[in-house]
Amino acid sequence: MCRNLSKYALIFLFLALSGIIFLLRNIHTVENWNCHTISALYQLQSRIQSSFIPVNLPTFHHNRTFCAHLGQKPSPEDELEERYLLDSIAWPGPPPRTSPIVLRQTSDPVHSLFAILPTKEGREWHVGDQLEALVQMHDFQGRPKHYGGDFLLARLHSPEFGAGLAGKVLDHGNGFYSAMFPLLWVGSAQVEVTLVHSSEAVAVLRRLREERPDRVFFKSLFRLGFLSETTLCNMCLPPDQQPLCNYTDLYTGEPWYCYKPKVLGCDTRINHAKGGYLKHLLTNKEALLFQSGVNIKVRIHASGPDRINVLPPRKDRVEVESSVKPEAIQLATSGYYYEESWRPLNGVIMRQFNESSAITQCLKNKVIYMYGDSTVRQWFEHLLAFVPELKEFDLHSPKNVGPFMAVDSTHNILLKYRCHGPPIRFSTVIASELRYISNELDGLSGGPNTIVVLSIWAHFSTFPVEVYIRRLRHIRRAVLRLLDRAPGTIIVIRSANLQALDPEVSLYNSDWYSLQLDEVLRAMFKGLNVLLVDAWQMTLAHHFPHALHPPPAIIKNMIDMLLSCVCPETKKSQQ
Numbered sequence: 001m002c003r004n005l006s007k008y009a010l011i012f013l014f015l016a017l018s019g020i021i022f023l024l025r026n027i028h029t030v031e032n033w034n035c036h037t038i039s040a041l042y043q044l045q046s047r048i049q050s051s052f053i054p055v056n057l058p059t060f061h062h063n064r065t066f067c068a069h070l071g072q073k074p075s076p077e078d079e080l081e082e083r084y085l086l087d088s089i090a091w092p093g094p095p096p097r098t099s100p101i102v103l104r105q106t107s108d109p110v111h112s113l114f115a116i117l118p119t120k121e122g123r124e125w126h127v128g129d130q131l132e133a134l135v136q137m138h139d140f141q142g143r144p145k146h147y148g149g150d151f152l153l154a155r156l157h158s159p160e161f162g163a164g165l166a167g168k169v170l171d172h173g174n175g176f177y178s179a180m181f182p183l184l185w186v187g188s189a190q191v192e193v194t195l196v197h198s199s200e201a202v203a204v205l206r207r208l209r210e211e212r213p214d215r216v217f218f219k220s221l222f223r224l225g226f227l228s229e230t231t232l233c234n235m236c237l238p239p240d241q242q243p244l245c246n247y248t249d250l251y252t253g254e255p256w257y258c259y260k261p262k263v264l265g266c267d268t269r270i271n272h273a274k275g276g277y278l279k280h281l282l283t284n285k286e287a288l289l290f291q292s293g294v295n296i297k298v299r300i301h302a303s304g305p306d307r308i309n310v311l312p313p314r315k316d317r318v319e320v321e322s323s324v325k326p327e328a329i330q331l332a333t334s335g336y337y338y339e340e341s342w343r344p345l346n347g348v349i350m351r352q353f354n355e356s357s358a359i360t361q362c363l364k365n366k367v368i369y370m371y372g373d374s375t376v377r378q379w380f381e382h383l384l385a386f387v388p389e390l391k392e393f394d395l396h397s398p399k400n401v402g403p404f405m406a407v408d409s410t411h412n413i414l415l416k417y418r419c420h421g422p423p424i425r426f427s428t429v430i431a432s433e434l435r436y437i438s439n440e441l442d443g444l445s446g447g448p449n450t451i452v453v454l455s456i457w458a459h460f461s462t463f464p465v466e467v468y469i470r471r472l473r474h475i476r477r478a479v480l481r482l483l484d485r486a487p488g489t490i491i492v493i494r495s496a497n498l499q500a501l502d503p504e505v506s507l508y509n510s511d512w513y514s515l516q517l518d519e520v521l522r523a524m525f526k527g528l529n530v531l532l533v534d535a536w537q538m539t540l541a542h543h544f545p546h547a548l549h550p551p552p553a554i555i556k557n558m559i560d561m562l563l564s565c566v567c568p569e570t571k572k573s574q575q
């Protein structure tokens with residue numbers, strides 16, 4: 001389906017006729033075309049966007065710290081897009097207060113409740129309906145909250161069918177929230193609502209993001225002959241303290257700095273590594289907002305029943321698949337688990353690649369480039385572990401850092417992994433291997449035998465969102481150049497996923513940071529000819545505990561989705 005060229009031509013014709021009207025009417029539905037749209041679609045969209053976005057933009061106030069606006073000045077169009085994106089992820093905060101925060105006035109998951117609507121008995125539920133659960137937040141004294149901004153997750157699941165999906169949470173701004181779910185399978189289904197952080201905690205996280213981009217720091221070793229020195233590095237270093245080495249990338253303008261070593265020159269940099277995490281970022285009162293088992297990822301209970309029984313689709317709905325989709329798409333549900341396997345709703349027909357021979361057959365004559373953080377390195381490791389013919393080629397790279405390469409010379413398969421450029425919190429990346437994804441993409445010839453997989457999110461959570469937007473903008477431009485010069489190149493983007501949070505991890509890697517980045521990622525690649533593997537919903541919908549590196553069962557579903565896009569179901573492959 002992803003590479004069906006005859007459909008390609010049809011789609012293009014269709015687009016030429018109705019694309020403009022369609023796009024203007026509803027740009028949001030475009031994302032459902034992924035995998036087989038055309039890059040022209042994106043170019044068209046971006047042309048329309050520049051005349052489309054400014055309408056009704058609320059006034060934008062943002063504390064413009066110097067870190068967010070380092071590097072090249074964005075063009076007016078880029079600035080407009082940035083405003084639009086930041087506005088689209090605006091998060092309501094608690095009302096301004098005069099006295100410091102006190103725990104007892106903040107959201108308490110134990111005192112909070114949800115109810116499936118309508119609360120009266122007798123409602124029948126059918127596949128294709130939409131389920132709403134109403135959540136009311138209370139504080140630790142049991143008093144109802146009157147403002148929004150709490151970070152809630154919602155999930156609908158049926159353990160007996162290995163089924164689950166992510167709900168959409170709407171903040172009513174008054175202490176009430178609605179969790180919305182499309183009903184996609186028959187049988188008993190249970191609602192689960194979790195408070196990740198109170199709105200008061202989110203306000204603290206937001207302040208840290210804007211004001212403390214130094215809370216994860218980096219270092220580099222400089223060496224010449226017998227001399228060696230290590231200095232502090234970051235994307236933004238206060239320039240008035242010591243002389244700097246400026247490692248701003250010549251092609252992209254991506255900024256990176258280290259303090260200059262006392263003796264050695266800036267050109268003697270040998271490596272880059274994670275330096276550490278700053279502590280004591282919170283006041284004692286603020287620290288109470290981040291307590292495991294109290295107000296980090298704690299379940300909210302139902303005031304009445306938390307499960308419903310879903311009946312088959314109503315008689316007037318003929319075809320199940322087409323009847324369930326509109327609700328799901330409206331709620332931005334990208335897929336659901338059934339019998340433990342992910343069923344995407346974006347048009348990709350899932351195949352299961354249980355045998356390594358099926359994977360080998362699919363990847364025959366392909367070159368697969370994986371760029372990004374450790375969450376895509378997991379894909380590399382998964383393929384290496386499950387496909388015995390794929391042998392790692394020893395590049396003598398540092399463990400867990402790379403670059404890595406694996407080869408199956410019988411089937412002419414080449415698999416490569418390389419980490420993204422700084423900020424990257426890996427231990428000791430050799431300076432010459434510190435490269436930006438966009439520059440790497442510019443060096444690819446591409447084509448129908450090339451697969452590019454990107455995953456870039458986890459290392460950006462300590463920086464203002466502008467930093468991430470700028471990075472993705474460079475990558476998106478490189479992706480478009482690649483698709484223009486080598487149509488048929490398959491581009492796959494793995495989104496952010498949920499992870500285990502404790503009081504400390506929350507301050508650097510909270511799911512709230514990931515959610516904000518993830519929404520930016522989706523918006524920036526919407527309408528491009530890329531496949532989005534929705535790691536966010538795939539980890540939220542699953543019954544496994546959240547983990548930065550999701551367990552193999554989830555990774556297998558992601559790989560199955562990649563392979564289903566590369567090798568769609570045909571008569572031949574059904575044998």
Ligand SMILES: *[C@@H]1O[C@H](CO)[C@@H](O)[C@H](O)[C@H]1NC(C)=O
Pocket residue numbers: 063064065066210211
């Ligand atoms: C805004 O940023 C400046 C630095 O540019 C900082 O000194 C100030 O504390 C910030 N204000 C708020 C309200 O975050």
Ligand SMILES: *[C@@H]1O[C@H](CO)[C@@H](O)[C@H](O)[C@H]1NC(C)=O
Pocket residue numbers: 239246247248
């Ligand atoms: C670092 O170099 C870049 C590109 O050469 C330049 O634009 C930027 O102003 C420099 N930064 C500083 C702090 O001098």
Ligand SMILES: *[C@@H]1O[C@H](CO)[C@@H](O)[C@H](O)[C@H]1NC(C)=O
Pocket residue numbers: 352353354
């Ligand atoms: C793959 O394995 C799963 C789990 O064991 C099984 O349910 C499914 O039917 C298998 N699919 C194929 C195509 O073999």
